[in-house]
Amino acid sequence: MASGTHAVSVSRPLEVQTATGIPSGKLGMWLFLASEVMFFTGLIGAYIVLRFSNPNWPGHEGHLSVPIGTINTLVLIGSSVTIVLSLAASNRQALTLARGWLLATILLGSSFLVIKGFEYSAKFTHHILPSTNVFWSCYFALTGFHALHVLGGIVFNGWLLSRTFGGAIWPPQRHRLELAGLYWHFVDIVWIFLFPLLYLI
Amino acid sequence: MSGDVRNSEFGMRKYLVIGMWLAGLMLLGVLLSELGGGWLPIPRWGVAVLILGLSTIKAALVALYYMHLQSDRKLLALVAAAPFCLILLALGVIFSSHLIRF
Numbered sequence: 001m002a003s004g005t006h007a008v009s010v011s012r013p014l015e016v017q018t019a020t021g022i023p024s025g026k027l028g029m030w031l032f033l034a035s036e037v038m039f040f041t042g043l044i045g046a047y048i049v050l051r052f053s054n055p056n057w058p059g060h061e062g063h064l065s066v067p068i069g070t071i072n073t074l075v076l077i078g079s080s081v082t083i084v085l086s087l088a089a090s091n092r093q094a095l096t097l098a099r100g101w102l103l104a105t106i107l108l109g110s111s112f113l114v115i116k117g118f119e120y121s122a123k124f125t126h127h128i129l130p131s132t133n134v135f136w137s138c139y140f141a142l143t144g145f146h147a148l149h150v151l152g153g154i155v156f157n158g159w160l161l162s163r164t165f166g167g168a169i170w171p172p173q174r175h176r177l178e179l180a181g182l183y184w185h186f187v188d189i190v191w192i193f194l195f196p197l198l199y200l201i
Numbered sequence: 202m203s204g205d206v207r208n209s210e211f212g213m214r215k216y217l218v219i220g221m222w223l224a225g226l227m228l229l230g231v232l233l234s235e236l237g238g239g240w241l242p243i244p245r246w247g248v249a250v251l252i253l254g255l256s257t258i259k260a261a262l263v264a265l266y267y268m269h270l271q272s273d274r275k276l277l278a279l280v281a282a283a284p285f286c287l288i289l290l291a292l293g294v295i296f297s298s299h300l301i302r303f
Contacts, residue, residue: 020274020276021274022274022276022277026277027276027277027280030277030280030281031280033281034280034281034283034284035284037284037285037288038284038287038288041284041288041291045288045291045292045295049295066231066234066235070227070228070231073227074224074227077220077223077224077227078220080220080223080263080267081216081217081219081220084216084267085213085216085217088212088213088216181267181268182268185263185264185267185268186268188263189260189263189264192227192256192259192260192263193253193256193260195227195256196230196234196252196253196255196256197253199234200230200231200234200252201234201248201249201252201253
C-alpha cells in the first residue's frame with residue numbers, strides 16, 4: 001500500500017440485495033438526476049428559444065468574460081477529477097487519500113463559487129441586474145440555479161467528509177461518496193453546456 | 202505489486218487522462234469560438250454546432266467513465282436516457298410549432 005494511505009479494518013463494501021441488483025440509494029440518485037435533467041432542460045430550452053427569436057442577441061450589452069468563464073470551467077472539471085479519484089481511493093480502502101481528494105473537491109467547488117461571486121459583483125457594480133434585459137435574466141437564472149446546485153454539492157461533500165472522522169465505519173460512507181460523486185458529475189455536465197451557451201456562442 | 206493495486210493505478214490513470222481530454226476539448230471550444238469569427242471559413246452557426254458537439258462529447262465522457270454508466274447496470278443507462286427521450290419529444294413540439302407559425 002502506498003505511503004500516506006490508511007487501511008480500514010472492514011474489507012467488504014456495504015452490499016444490500018435489491019430486486020434490481022442496484023442499491024436503492026444509487027437508483028434513487030439516478031432517478032433524482034433524471035428529474036434534474038428535465039429541470040435544467042426547461043431553463044436551457046427557454047434560453048435557446050429566446051436566443052433564436054432574437055438574431056442580435058445578446059448585443060453589446062451582453063458581454064461576459066471568456067477567460068474567467070474558462071478558468072471556472074477548468075476548476076469544475078478539476079473537481080470532477082478529484083471526486084472520482086476520491087471514490088477510487090475509497091474503493092481500495094485508502095481512507096486518508098479518499099479524504100484528501102474529497103477535501104480538494106470541496107475547495108475547488110468553493111473556488112468556483114468565489115469566482116462566480118466576483119463575476120456577479122462586477123455585474124452589479126456596473127448596474128447590471130436580472131431586470132436589465134432578457135439576456136441577463138436568463139444569465140442570472142441559469143447560473144444562479146447552477147450555483148445553488150454547486151453549493152448543495154459542497155454541503156453534501158462537507159457533511160460526508162465530517163462523517164469519515166471520529167471512527168465512523170467506512171463502507172456506508174463509501175456508498176454515500178458514490179452518490180455524492182454522481183451528483184457532482186451531474187453539476188459538472190450542466191456547466192459543460194451552460195459555459196458555451198452563455199459565454200462562447 | 203498486487204493485481205488490485207495495479208487495477209486501481211490503471212483506473213486512476215484513466216481518470217486523469219479523461220480529465221485532460223475534458224480540459225483539452227473545452228479549450229478547443231474556446232479556440233473555435235475566438236477564431237471562428239474571421240480566421241476559419243465556417244459560418245457562425247457552424248461554429249455553434251461544433252462547440253455544442255464538443256460539449257456533448259465531454260458530457261458523454263463524464264457520464265460513461267466518471268459516472269460509470271459504461272460498466273454499470275443497463276437499467277441505470279435507461280434511467281439516464283429516459284429524460285432525453287422526453288427532451289426530443291419537447292424539441293419536436295417546439296420546432297413543429299415554429300414551422301407552423303412562420
